[in-house]
Amino acid sequence: MNIKLDLGLRIFSATAIAYGMAVVFSFALVPIFLLGFSSVISDAVYFSIMLSYVVCFAVAIASFSVTSVKRLYLSLFIAASIGLTIHAAFVSLCSPSHFIICS
C-alpha cells in the first residue's frame, strides 16, 4: 500500500475512529456495569465514560503499532460491532423507564 495512504489511514484511525470507539464503549459499558457489578445507572454512566478514555488511548496506540492496516480496521470493526451489539441488546433494560429496575 502507498505509504502516504497507509499513514493517512492510521492517523484517521488514531483520531476520529479512536474517539468514535470511545463513544461506542461509553454506551456499551453501561449495561456491563449495571448487570455485572450491580451499579446504579448514574454510577454506570460515570464509570463508562471514565473507561472510554482508556479505549480511545488503546485504539490510538494500536493504530500505529498493528503492522497491517487491513488487520487494524478489521479489528476495530469487530470491536465496534461487539460494543454496538452489547448496547443494542441491553438498551431497553437501561432505558429511562427502567431506571428503577436497573438501580
Added chain:
Amino acid sequence: MKPTFRKSMIWLHTYAGLFFAWLLFAIFLTGTLSYYNTEISHWMRAQVNTNQHVEPSANDIQRALHTLSQRAPEAVQWGIDFADDRGGPMRLRYRTEEERHSWTVVASPETGTFVETNPLETRGGDFFRTFHYTLSLRDFGGRYLTGIAAMVMLIGVFSGIYTHRRFFQDFFTLRGPDKLKYLKDLHAVFGVVTIPFCFVICFSALLIYISMYVPFSIHHYFDSYRQLDSQVSTRYSRIEPQDDSLAKPANIPNMLAQLNAQWGSGYRLDSLSIDYPHRENARYIFTRDKGKYLSNKSESIALNHAGERLESMPKERLARNIRRIFYGLHEAHFAEPVLRAVLFSLGMMSSVLIASGVSIWLNKRQGKTQAKKDKWITKLHVGVTYGLCLAVAGYMLCSRFVSWQVAKGGSSAAMHTEPAASMNTNAMSVMDIELSLFFGIWLASVIACIVLANHLGKRLVFLACALAFSALFMQDLLAKHGVLLALQRGDLAYLTISLLLFLSAAYFAVRFYRLAINKTGAQENDTPRRGNKPQRKHVEESH
C-alpha cells in the same frame, strides 16, 4: 508501519510529541505556575494585602458578620472566605434574589472592622490557571484543544516508556559537553522522573471535563449532565425561610466549640456560608480547608444560630468520589509547601522534557539535512518556548508597575477606603493591559526570533528574560511592601515567589552569559552537524 512494536512507539513518540510540543509546553508551563496561583496573586497584590491573618477567631467572624449586615441587610445568603496561609485574602460575599457580590477585605487597625481593600484588581496567578486549560479561547474550543493535548501527552508518555526502556541506565547517565548527548540524557532523566506525574496530570485533566469530551451517553440516559450530577453529588437540602421570624444572634463561640469537638484542634477554616441570615432558621455552614483531603471537596458542618448541629451532608457515590480525587490530585490543594515545591519542580521538569524533545529532533535534523524549514522551526521553537517565559515576566512586571504607580499616587490608607466604583475603570484597564502585554511580548519574541539570525534571537530573548526577571526581583527588593517586609512577617507565600524570581533571573543570566562567551557554540546551532557517530545505539535510535 515499523516492523516492531518498539520502533512504532519510537516513531509515534517523535511525531506525536513534535506536532503538539509547543501547545503542550504552554499548557505545562502555565499549569505549573498555577501550583502557585494564590501565591503569585498575593505577590502581585502585595501592596494591598498587608493585614494577613490565618486563624479566624470568634471575634473576627463576628466583625465580618457585622460588616455583611451593614452592607447587605436583605441578602438571602452571606459568605466569608477566610484568608489562608498561601496568601489568599479574606473575602466577603452576599447573594440577594437579584445579584451576587464579593469583595476583598482587610482588618482596619483603627476601627477594628473589615474594610474593602483597594479594588486595583489584577488577574494575578489565576490568569495562568485559566490559561492552561482554556488557552484564553474558552468560547472557541480552547478546552477541547487542551483535552486533545492531554491525550497526546498520555500517548507520548506511554510510547516514551518503550523508547527509553533502560530506565536505570538512562537515569544515571548525563553526558556532556556535547549538546545533543546532553539533551538526550536530560530528556531521558526527566522523562523517567516525571512519568507518574504526567500520567496523573493528563488523565485527571481528561476526567475533569468528561461532560464535554464524551457527552453522548450522558445525554442518552439523562436529560443533561446536571441531572446526572444531581444523582451522584450530594449537597445540603434547601431550606425555606421562616416568615415573620427574626434572627437570633449567632453564638459564634459555641459554633467554634462544636467544630473543635467534631474536627479536633489544628483544622483550618476555608469558608463560612450563612443561608437566610435574618431568619430564625438561619443555617451556618462551616467548610474545612482542603489541605487534608485528596478530593477537591472538603468536609463541612451545618449548625443553627445556637451552634447546634443540623443535618449532615450525605456521602457522595463512589464514581463521583473517584473523579473528585483525580480532580484534587490535579489541583493539589492538599500539598503543603514542601510537597507543592516538589510538584512545581516536576511540572517544570515536564516542561523542559517537552521542549528538549523538540531540540533533540532539531539537532538530529541539522546533522542530516540543511532544509530551510528546519531553521524556521528552530527559530520558532526558541521564540515560542523562551518567549513564553519572557511573557510571564512581562505580565508580572506590568501589574507590579501599575500597582506601584497607584501606590505612589495615594497613601495606603486611602487605598483601603477608596470606594469601589471610583476605581473600577482603573481595575478594568489593568487587567486589559496585563493581557495585552502578555500576548504582545510572546508574539514579539516569536517575531524577533524569526527575523534575527538564530543565535542573535536566542541571545536577545535570554537577555530580555534575564533583565525582566532581574527587574522584578530588584523592584521587589527595593519596594516598601517587598521581600524585606515579607521576611520580617515570615510570609512564606510571598518569599516563595521572590525566590522563584531570583532563580529565574539567575538561570537566564547564566544562559545568556554562556551564549555570549561561546561564540563558536552559538554559530554551531546554525551549521549542520557532521561526523557525530552514535555511541549508544539505543539512545540514538530513540528519536
